[in-house]
Amino acid sequence: xxxxxxxxxxxxxxxxxxxxxxxxxxxxxxxxxxxxxxxxxxxxxxxxxxxxxxxxxxxxxxxxxxxxxxxxxxxxxxxxxxxxxxxxxxxxxxxxxxxxxxxxxxxxxxxxxxxxxxxxxxxxxxxxxxxxxxxxxxxxxxxxxxxxxxxxxxxxxxxxxxxxxxxxxxxxxxxxxxxxxxxxxxxxxxxxxxxxxxxxxxxxxxxxxxxxxxxxxxxxxxxxxxxxxxxxxxxxxxxxxxxxxxxxxxxxxxxxxxxxxxxxxxxxxxxxxxxxxxxxxxxxxxxxxxxxxxxxxxxxxxxxxxxxxxxxxxxxxxxxxxxxxxxxxxxxxxxxxxxxxxxxxxxxxxxxxxxxxxxxxxxxxxxxxxxxxxxxxxxxxxxxxxxxxxxxxxxxxxxxxxxxxxxxxxxxxxxxxxxxxxxxxxxxxxxxxxxxxxxxxxxxxxxxxxxxxxxxxxxxxxxxxxxxxxxxxxxxxxxxxxxxxxxxxxxxxxxxxxxxxxxxxxxxxxxxxxxxxxxxxxx
Amino acid sequence: xxxxxxxxxxxxxxxxxxxxxxxxxxxxxxxxxxxxxxxx
Numbered sequence: 001x002x003x004x005x006x007x008x009x010x011x012x013x014x015x016x017x018x019x020x021x022x023x024x025x026x027x028x029x030x031x032x033x034x035x036x037x038x039x040x041x042x043x044x045x046x047x048x049x050x051x052x053x054x055x056x057x058x059x060x061x062x063x064x065x066x067x068x069x070x071x072x073x074x075x076x077x078x079x080x081x082x083x084x085x086x087x088x089x090x091x092x093x094x095x096x097x098x099x100x101x102x103x104x105x106x107x108x109x110x111x112x113x114x115x116x117x118x119x120x121x122x123x124x125x126x127x128x129x130x131x132x133x134x135x136x137x138x139x140x141x142x143x144x145x146x147x148x149x150x151x152x153x154x155x156x157x158x159x160x161x162x163x164x165x166x167x168x169x170x171x172x173x174x175x176x177x178x179x180x181x182x183x184x185x186x187x188x189x190x191x192x193x194x195x196x197x198x199x200x201x202x203x204x205x206x207x208x209x210x211x212x213x214x215x216x217x218x219x220x221x222x223x224x225x226x227x228x229x230x231x232x233x234x235x236x237x238x239x240x241x242x243x244x245x246x247x248x249x250x251x252x253x254x255x256x257x258x259x260x261x262x263x264x265x266x267x268x269x270x271x272x273x274x275x276x277x278x279x280x281x282x283x284x285x286x287x288x289x290x291x292x293x294x295x296x297x298x299x300x301x302x303x304x305x306x307x308x309x310x311x312x313x314x315x316x317x318x319x320x321x322x323x324x325x326x327x328x329x330x331x332x333x334x335x336x337x338x339x340x341x342x343x344x345x346x347x348x349x350x351x352x353x354x355x356x357x358x359x360x361x362x363x364x365x366x367x368x369x370x371x372x373x374x375x376x377x378x379x380x381x382x383x384x385x386x387x388x389x390x391x392x393x394x395x396x397x398x399x400x401x402x403x404x405x406x407x408x409x410x411x412x413x414x415x416x417x418x419x420x421x422x423x424x425x426x427x428x429x430x431x432x433x434x435x436x437x438x439x440x441x442x443x444x445x446x447x448x449x450x451x452x453x454x455x456x457x458x459x460x461x462x463x464x465x466x467x468x469x470x471x472x473x474x475x476x477x478x479x480x481x482x483x484x485x486x487x488x489x490x491x492x493x494x495x496x497x498x499x500x501x502x503x504x505x506x507x508x509x510x511x512x513x514x515x516x517x518x519x520x521x522x523x
Numbered sequence: 524x525x526x527x528x529x530x531x532x533x534x535x536x537x538x539x540x541x542x543x544x545x546x547x548x549x550x551x552x553x554x555x556x557x558x559x560x561x562x563x
Contacts, residue, residue, distance in 0.1 A: 014550060044531025051538070218524050225528035225535075271553075275546035278539070285539040289532075441553055 003076035006367060011262050012182040014272065020189035021259055021276035022283075023352025025250045026196070028116065030284040031346060032313040034244060035293040039224050039309055041240045042231025047285075049232070049241035054281070057459055058245040060452045061416055062277050063444060064423050065256040066269035067436040073261030078363035079103055080254045081508045083261075087422040095422065096512065100504040101415045102254025103360045107380070108407035108497060109253070110357035111387045112400050117350030118169035120343050122148065122161060123318060127339030132156075133326060138300075138308070141319045150396050166392060167385065173354055174381040177362060178374050181262050185355050192348045199345040200287040206338060207295045211329065214301035220294025223302055235466070242463060243409070248284055249277055252412030252419070255356040258363050266439030274442070291342075292316055295324045317346065358384065368511035390496065397489035398482070405475070406497060410467070417460040424453045 011017040038046045072083035080102025084095040126132055132144050147156035151163075176184045208217050231237045246252060260269065296305040296316060308320045325339035326332075358380050365376035391400055423432050433449055474480050478487055 014553075018550065044528050047531055047535045051535075221532060222524045222528045225532040226525045227527045227531060268553075271546065271549055275543075275550055278543040278546045281539040282543040286536045289536075441549065 003074075006073055006076045006078055006261065009181045009262055009373075010264065012186055016182070016186040016190050017259075017263075018272055018275050018279065019193040020186050020352070020356075021256065021272075022279040023189040023193055024255055024259065024356035025248065025276060025280040025353075026193075026283045027113075027248075027250070027349050027353040028120075028313070028317070028346055029244075029248055030280065030288040031200075031292060031349065032288075032317040034248065034284045034288045035224055036309045036313055036316060037240055037244050038289065039293060039306075041237045042228040042234075043223075044225040044227035045229055045231050046237065046241060049238045050245060053238075053242040053245040053459075054277075056451055056455050057242055058249045058251065059274070059277060060448055060456045061251040061420065062249055062256070062273050063270065063436055063448070064420060064432070064452065065251060066260045066273040067432065068419070068423060069257030069260030070263045070265075070267065070269055071435055072257060073263060074265050076367065078258050078261040078367055079360050080257060081364075081511070082367075083257055084419075084422060087427040089427075092426070095426075096508055097505055098418050100501060100508060101411060101418070102257065103364050104497075104500050104504040105407045105411040105415060106253050106255050106357045106359075107361045107383075108403055108411075108500060110354060110361075110380075111384050112391050112403050113350065113357060113408075114169055114173065114354045114384060115166055115388050115391045116400075117347060117354055118166040119148065119318065120347035120350055121169055122165035123322070124340050124343035124347055125165070127322070127325070127336055127343055130332070130336055132322060133332060133336065135322075135326075138319055138323055141322045142315065144322075145314070145318050151393065162392060166388060169351070169354075170381050170385045170388070173351065173358065173384075174377055176351075176355055177358060177377045177381075180373060185359070188355060189352055192352050196345055196348045196352075197283075197287075199341045199348075200283070200291065203338065203341055203345070204287060204290045206328070207291055207298070210295070210298050213298050214304065215297050217294050217298055219302065220297035220305075221290070223297050223305065224289055224293050239463060239466065242459065246412055246416070247409075249280060250353070250356070252414075252416035253357070254360045254415070258360045259356060261363070268439050268441040270436060270440035270444050271442045292321060296320045299324045299327060318343075364507070364511075368507070368514070387496070390493075394489050394492075397486045399486075399489050399493045402490045402493040403497065406494070413460060413463055413467075417457065417464060420452070420457050420460065424457065429453045 011020070038050075068083050068087065072078065072086060075082070075086055077083050077086065079099070081096040081099030083102075084099040088095040132141065135141050135144055144156045147153045148162055151159035176188050178184065179187070207220075210217050250256060263269070293305060293309070293316070296308055300308060300320070305320075308315050321342055322339060325342060326335050328335045328338055358377075361380045361383075362373070362376045365371040365379060366373060371379065391403075423429075429449060429452060432452070433444075436444060471480075478490060482490065
C-alpha cells in the first residue's frame with residue numbers, strides 16, 4: 001500500500017535533483033560559519049583536517065544516506081523510522097524508535113532556522129528600500145538588528161516587521177512544499193540555486209576589487225588562509241573541522257534520506273551524491289571564503305574583523321556586512337543593491353535548506369497517517385509558526401542557542417553514529433556496498449569499504465567520547481557561562497524538545513500499529 | 524600575502540572547483556533524465 005503511495009512522487013530531472021540536494025546542503029553556514037571557523041582555527045592549516053574530515057566522514061556518510069534513502073523509498077518509506085526498520089530487516093523493534101531523531105531533529109531545526117531565514121528576507125527588503133541607510137557604524141547597525149530581534153524594543157522597529165517577515169517566509173515555504181517534489185522543491189532549486197551562484201559571483205568580484213581602506217582585499221584573504229602550524233596539534237581544531245564538514249553537508253539530519261527516497265530503484269546515488277557534496281564545497285570554500293571576512297577586513301582592519309567574528313556569525317553576516325555595503329564607493333543606490341544581493345543570497349541559501357528540513361515530517365504524515373500533501377504541509381507549517389513564535393518572543397533569552405546545540409549540533413552526531421552502525425554492522429557492509437552500487441555511474445573506491453565499516457564510526461564515537469569527557473556534565477547542568485536570567489527559558493526549551501521527541505515516538509508506535517503489512521525484508 | 528596562505532587558498536579552491544567540474548561534466552555527459560518506474 002505505502003509503496004505505491006510513495007511512488008506517486010518523483011524527481012523530474014537529474015540536474016534538478018542535484019540542485020535540490022545542493023540547496024539542502026548550501027545554507028547560511030557556507031557563507032557565515034565556514035570563514036569564521038577557518039579564521040579562528042588555524043587559517044590555512046584548518047583546511048588539512050577539514051579535507052581529511054570531508055574524505056573520511058562527509059563523503060562516506062553522504063553516500064550511505066543517499067543509499068539508505070533510495071532503499072527506503074523502494075519499500076514505501078520516506079523517513080528514517082521505516083529505513084532503520086529495513087536496515088535491521090524488521091527484526092529489531094527498537095530501531096524504528098531510534099529513527100525518531102530523523103524526523104524530530106530536522107523539525108526542531110526547521111522551526112528556528114526558518115525564523116533566522118526570515119531575518120534575511122527582512123534585511124534584503126530594508127537594504128533595498130534604504131531603511132537603515134542613515135545609520136552610521138557597527139554599533140548603530142547592531143542596535144538596529146537587536147531592535148528587529150527584540151519585539152519589545154521599538155527603537156528602530158515595532159514588532160510588526162519581525163512577525164510579518166516570519167509569516168511571509170512560512171507562507172512561501174508552504175506554497176513551495178504544497179506543490180510537491182518535482183513541481184515545488186525541484187523548481188525552487190532550479191531557479192534559486194543559479195541565482196544564488198550569480199549573486200555570490202557578483203559580490204565576490206566586488207569584494208576582491210575593493211580599494212584598500214583599513215586593509216586591502218589581499219590582507220582579508222591572508223587573514224583567512226594564513227597558516228598557524230601549531231593548530232594542527234590541537235584536538236579542538238580537528239573537531240571544529242569535523243563539525244564544519246558535518247553541518248555544511250547536512251548529514252545526520254534525515255533530510256538527505258527523505259529526498260533520495262523519491263529516487264527510483266536504479267537511479268545512481270554514487271555520482272549524484274558526490275556531485276552535491278562537491279557543489280556544496282565549491283559554494284563554501286570558493287564563494288564563502290571570499291565575501292564576508294575579506295570585506296570585513298577591508299572595512300574594519302584585521303583587529304576589527306577579529307572582534308566582529310568573535311561576536312558570532314550574525315554580527316559578521318548581518319551587522320558588519322550591512323555597514324560594509326553602505327560604505328561601498330560610488331552612489332548610495334549601488335550600496336543598497338549590494339546589500340540586497342547579500343541578504344537575498346542568504347535568504348535563498350536558507351530557504352532551500354528549510355524546505356528540506358520540513359520534508360521528513362511532511363513525508364511521515366503523508367505515508368503513515370494518510371494525510372494529503374496539502375494537509376501535511378499545512379500541519380507542519382502551522383506547527384512551525386506556532387513553535388517558531390516561542391523563538392520570536394523569547395529570542396533575547398538565548399533560547400535558540402539551546403535548540404541549536406541539542407538538535408542542530410549534538411543530535412546530528414548521535415544520529416549519524418546510530419545510522420552508520422546500523423548500515424555497516426547490522427545491515428552489513430557487503431549488502432550495503434551492493435546497495436550503493438545499484439545503477440551507479442561511478443565505482444566508489446574500494447578503500448571506502450573499510451572506511452565506512454571502521455574509520456567513520458570510530459571518528460564519530462571519538463567525537464562523542466570527547467564530548468562526554470569534556471562538555472557533557474557542565475553543558476547538561478548549564479554551567480558553561482549562561483546568563484542566569486536565561487536559564488529558565490533554556491530549561492523550557494529542553495522541555496519542549498523532549499516533549500516533541502515523546503510525541504514523535506508515540507506517533508511511530510501508532511504508525512506501526514496501523515501498518516497491516518508484516519516486517520519487510522530487503523531484497 | 525603570505526606564501527603559505529596563497530598555497531592553501533589556491534589548493535583548496537582548485538580542489539573544490541575540480542571536483543565540482545568533474546562531477547558536473549560527468550553528470551551532464553550521462554543521460555540527464557532519471558529512470559522510469561518501468562525500469563523496476
